[in-house]
Amino acid sequence: MLAVEGLACRRGGRLVFEAVSFTLEAGDALVLSGANGSGKTSLLRLLAGFARPAEGSVTWLGREITLEPAEHAQRVHFLGFADGVEGQLSVRENLAYQAALLGGGADTVDTALAAFDLAEFAPRPARELSAGQRRRVALARLLAVPRPLWLLDEPGVALDRANRARLEAAIERQREEGGLVVVATHGDVRVRDPLVLELGEPNPC
Amino acid sequence: MLRAALALLAHDLRLARRRFGENLLVVGFFTLALALFPLGVGASPDILGRIGAGVIWVLALLAVLLGLDRLFQPDLEGGGLEQMLLSPAPLELLVLARCLAHWLGTGLLLAFASPLLAILVHLPAEALWALPLTLLLGTPTLTLIGSIGAALLAGSGKGAVLAALLVLPLDIPVLIFGLSAAEALIAGLDASGALLFMGAFLLAALALAPLATAAALRLALG
Numbered sequence: 001m002l003a004v005e006g007l008a009c010r011r012g013g014r015l016v017f018e019a020v021s022f023t024l025e026a027g028d029a030l031v032l033s034g035a036n037g038s039g040k041t042s043l044l045r046l047l048a049g050f051a052r053p054a055e056g057s058v059t060w061l062g063r064e065i066t067l068e069p070a071e072h073a074q075r076v077h078f079l080g081f082a083d084g085v086e087g088q089l090s091v092r093e094n095l096a097y098q099a100a101l102l103g104g105g106a107d108t109v110d111t112a113l114a115a116f117d118l119a120e121f122a123p124r125p126a127r128e129l130s131a132g133q134r135r136r137v138a139l140a141r142l143l144a145v146p147r148p149l150w151l152l153d154e155p156g157v158a159l160d161r162a163n164r165a166r167l168e169a170a171i172e173r174q175r176e177e178g179g180l181v182v183v184a185t186h187g188d189v190r191v192r193d194p195l196v197l198e199l200g201e202p203n204p205c
Numbered sequence: 206m207l208r209a210a211l212a213l214l215a216h217d218l219r220l221a222r223r224r225f226g227e228n229l230l231v232v233g234f235f236t237l238a239l240a241l242f243p244l245g246v247g248a249s250p251d252i253l254g255r256i257g258a259g260v261i262w263v264l265a266l267l268a269v270l271l272g273l274d275r276l277f278q279p280d281l282e283g284g285g286l287e288q289m290l291l292s293p294a295p296l297e298l299l300v301l302a303r304c305l306a307h308w309l310g311t312g313l314l315l316a317f318a319s320p321l322l323a324i325l326v327h328l329p330a331e332a333l334w335a336l337p338l339t340l341l342l343g344t345p346t347l348t349l350i351g352s353i354g355a356a357l358l359a360g361s362g363k364g365a366v367l368a369a370l371l372v373l374p375l376d377i378p379v380l381i382f383g384l385s386a387a388e389a390l391i392a393g394l395d396a397s398g399a400l401l402f403m404g405a406f407l408l409a410a411l412a413l414a415p416l417a418t419a420a421a422l423r424l425a426l427g
Contacts, residue, residue: 089223103208
């Protein structure tokens with residue numbers, strides 16, 4: 001389904017990683033691990049199609065994602081380090097906007113909020129939320145608009161144990177429904193039977 | 206596709222309504238800067254009447270430039286730009302929606318405020334409609350051109366000053382024809398040539414600026 005072959009990434013002339021290959025089928029999960037600067041976020045961004053690889057290819061069902069960027073964009077959920085939550089809008093307004101931007105409807109917003117225990121915060125301005133609560137608003141986006149490929153960069157940051165469990169349950173449901181999940185994590189999010197890709201030490205040159 | 210772009214427009218307008226004070230600051234700059242001119246060149250109605258339209262147009266241009274650094278920078282820093290790229294709507298269409306929202310919060314306000322400023326600098330009665338008309342036609346072009354500079358500088362850490370330096374040369378034709386049209390209308394002359402040029406600039410900016418801006422944003426994110 002998602003195949004990566006001989007992928008290399010350069011940033012500012014520095015080789016971040018090279019010769020990265022893996023294949024994910026429906027229901028698979030890949031955990032990216034490695035030291036800070038080893039290229040976990042860069043790999044997620046390449047998989048999302050935000051950047052082009054220095055070498056190698058990323059294919060979805062045999063088609064290179066660079067040849068169909070618009071189609072690939074609609075397959076992907078990308079949760080980066082920044083949560084994309086606007087402090088001056090309420091929690092519900094934030095999620096409704098993000099769902100509409102991603103092509104989803106308003107009918108799933110309340111369900112997605114409830115899945116991350118945010119229903120009581122829905123009318124509150126997001127600026128009043130803690131870092132963990134803002135993270136949960138960003139995570140609720142994953143459920144508000146179904147997409148087959150989740151790319152999650154440190155999704156467990158700032159979450160307490162109960163909400164990490166909710167995130168893990170959401171990842172499990174995504175896999176049961178045939179979706180793919182790629183998670184960059186330092187071990188705070190547990191994923192059942194994942195493939196693991198350990199990225200090497202950062203190259204200083 | 207269109208729904209996503211309308212969602213972004215509605216989102217930006219909702220934010221603009223909640224930050225209405227920030228938009229008023231732009232109009233405040235426009236008004237206060239104009240109020241300095243009588244102090245600098247003297248309060249003679251003759252002098253002010255002769256330079257007034259030009260001063261108002263230059264200040265409108267600078268006021269549009271003022272808010273450019275906030276056009277995409279918060280999205281780039283806050284993670285919103287990634288979501289825009291993953292939208293079913295083309296990034297170019299989203300850029301157009303963003304520019305429209307920005308213009309409604311700046312250019313439109315400046316056009317509405319311009320008759321008051323025309324009175325302040327003793328312009329003739331014709332200026333009360335000639336200035337808003339030319340600003341309504343010119344400021345959207347300034348916003349669209351400005352979006353290219355804002356996108357090029359997004360992520361570079363450079364501020365609004367560099368954006369202004371990049372964008373100002375491209376704004377000069379809009380300023381020349383906008384001012385020519387305003388002065389011709391105030392003098393009761395035929396301004397159709399200058400107005401047609403301004404319309405052409407606007408159409409060209411509508412067609413080309415979103416492409417250039419979207420390409421620059423993709424570069425900034427990549």
